[in-house]
Amino acid sequence: MTLAEKAYDALRHDIIRGELPPGRPLRLSDLSERYEMGFSPLREALNRLQAERLVTAESLRGFRVAPLSLDELLDAVNVRIRIESDALRASIRSGDDAWAAGIVSALYALNLQVDRTGPDADIWTLEARHYAFHRALLAACNSPWTLEFFERLYAATERYRIPVLLAAAHPAGRDVQGEHGALAEATLARDADKATALLEEHYRRTANHLANVFGMKRPDELIAAG
Amino acid sequence: MTLAEKAYDALRHDIIRGELPPGRPLRLSDLSERYEMGFSPLREALNRLQAERLVTAESLRGFRVAPLSLDELLDAVNVRIRIESDALRASIRSGDDAWAAGIVSALYALNLQVDRTGPDADIWTLEARHYAFHRALLAACNSPWTLEFFERLYAATERYRIPVLLAAAHPAGRDVQGEHGALAEATLARDADKATALLEEHYRRTANHLANVFGMKRPDELIAAG
DNA sequence: ATTCCAAAAATTTTCGAAAATATGTATTGC
DNA sequence: GCAATACATATTTTCGAAAATTTTTGGAAT
Structure with a gap:
């Protein structure tokens, strides 16, 4: 299993369980430390999760956990x-x-x-x-x-x-x-x-x-x- | 608009129109030449499209245009x-x-x-x-x-x-x-x-x-x- | 001829640094 | 005091190369 896949599983898991609460900014340096990997696999995972609407993304302003409403x-x-x-x-x-x-x-x-x-x-x-x-x-x-x-x-x-x-x-x-x-x-x-x-x-x-x-x-x- | 977003739009466009036919391997070096950008933005776009089932991905074996059936x-x-x-x-x-x-x-x-x-x-x-x-x-x-x-x-x-x-x-x-x-x-x-x-x-x-x-x-x- | 293996080549994946952009802070002018 | 501006910092985005893995090639053994 590649790092990008591990990142995807871990992020999805943590978002759904609320360990990463809704609205929380997902800064790459934080995530890099939390999941112990470089930026590349994290960004790939975030892009997949964005397509699933579990995270939101704004151009040049990074990712966030998608809010609840x-x-x-x-x-x-x-x-x-x-x-x-x-x-x-x-x-x-x-x-x-x-x-x-x-x-x-x-x-x-x-x-x-x-x-x-x-x-x-x-x-x-x-x-x-x-x-x-x-x-x-x-x-x-x-x-x-x-x-x-x-x-x-x-x-x-x-x-x-x-x-x-x-x-x-x-x-x-x-x-x-x-x-x-x-x-x-x-x-x-x-x-x-x-x-x-x-x-x-x-x-x-x-x-x-x-x-x-x-x-x-x-x-x-x-x-x-x- | 970032390069990753351009890559996403271009790839989605070309896949839906069949310019990249179903089943075709999407090699990064080819795509890099075709769309004139590095690997990073392309991989991000491919991950998004994978989540949308327009491309398939196999670990360490790359991406393909999703087949039709x-x-x-x-x-x-x-x-x-x-x-x-x-x-x-x-x-x-x-x-x-x-x-x-x-x-x-x-x-x-x-x-x-x-x-x-x-x-x-x-x-x-x-x-x-x-x-x-x-x-x-x-x-x-x-x-x-x-x-x-x-x-x-x-x-x-x-x-x-x-x-x-x-x-x-x-x-x-x-x-x-x-x-x-x-x-x-x-x-x-x-x-x-x-x-x-x-x-x-x-x-x-x-x-x-x-x-x-x-x-x-x-x-x-x-x-x-x- | 066919299978097996090793080396070479091609390809994906990951990292680390550089470039581009955004954010925060102090400073200046009013 | 307050707005505007320049500077410094933080963050995202992108690139190019290194690492890891797969695929292909060439040849040896059966």
Whole structure:
């Protein structure tokens, strides 16, 4: 793996987790010290992340971590609902046994982690399994473009979820677990209408929670904009 | 404008127009000579284009123009129909007079160019106005994420359309003009169902044509996959 | 003829310094 | 005191060369 690839992974990781907070200037000398490499691989990574909208760039004035905004969150959630609903329907239509087994497996692993407490309750493992579950639902949609957009939107919304998860220890953990279980159940039963309705509700609930914690009180826009 | 930005624009331009054909290796020494700059700005541009899937990269083995495939075209068209239909509905719901005027203006300019013959029949002007028209339809959707995905998918499908446009001089030009007019009419009348139906038909017809010219005879998949 | 290996060549990747630009600071003039 | 300007510093951007890796070439062994 080249240094540029390592830089990309590390920067993306640190931005999504908020270790590099939104709006923070990404000065090359700082990054060079932090990640122990020269400017070249860092600039390449920053350019890739710029194309993914995780960093912003201004000509001759450097890079910054892309800012967060309630508007962007609402937009991302609404587009996610559209795209993932379509993808879920396609998956339900054409998913095979391996797809179904993948969902069962991902849900099981996710629930194990949701139930864990104490030192084993690692929030990053939880996040990884949450992603894996949602990704597994769409795995059979047979549309690379859809999956890429899913990934982009997941990364974008994850930036809003992480600080909330870090602040409160497992907010409504059991509740969410139930939602995931019901979503998996409807999906495996090939009930596309029910599954997409649950998916939408799941996202709207999560987004409402995030929007509230974010301190800006406009949760109604989530439904209005849909 | 920095050299890296110029490199990005030039490479994107040349890839979409097919001057750098699909699959072609993008060697830095070649590019350095072609665009008259050093390696650094070129590598930055290539990394951005990689994130946009217009070029592929393999560790230590360089960059290539991303290949074309019928599967990718079908996928892109289907996802475009979903995303643009939603965006068109949103635009129709919330578009104001400026939005409507923008559509009228873009359609007028497009038709002017469609009708031109001889030395004025510049295919690149036509392409730009075609893009501007479709962009104008969605301008009021109020969703940056949707517009970004539209742009990505437009660029991806443009790569398939260009060689066809270049081969045949204005294939079914007047026909397409009629389609655009009808689409604009339904949109301005705020008839979302009719407008999205026309949009879908427009894309399926275009994609069928492209798929046929592309030599692979599976146009039926376009409907089956939808 | 074919496979294997080593050397040569070509290419990508990375660094460190130079050039270009932006930012901050002191100083001058009013 | 305040704006404008010149200077110094900090930062980004670009280049050219060095390092690392892959690809090609040429020949030897089977």
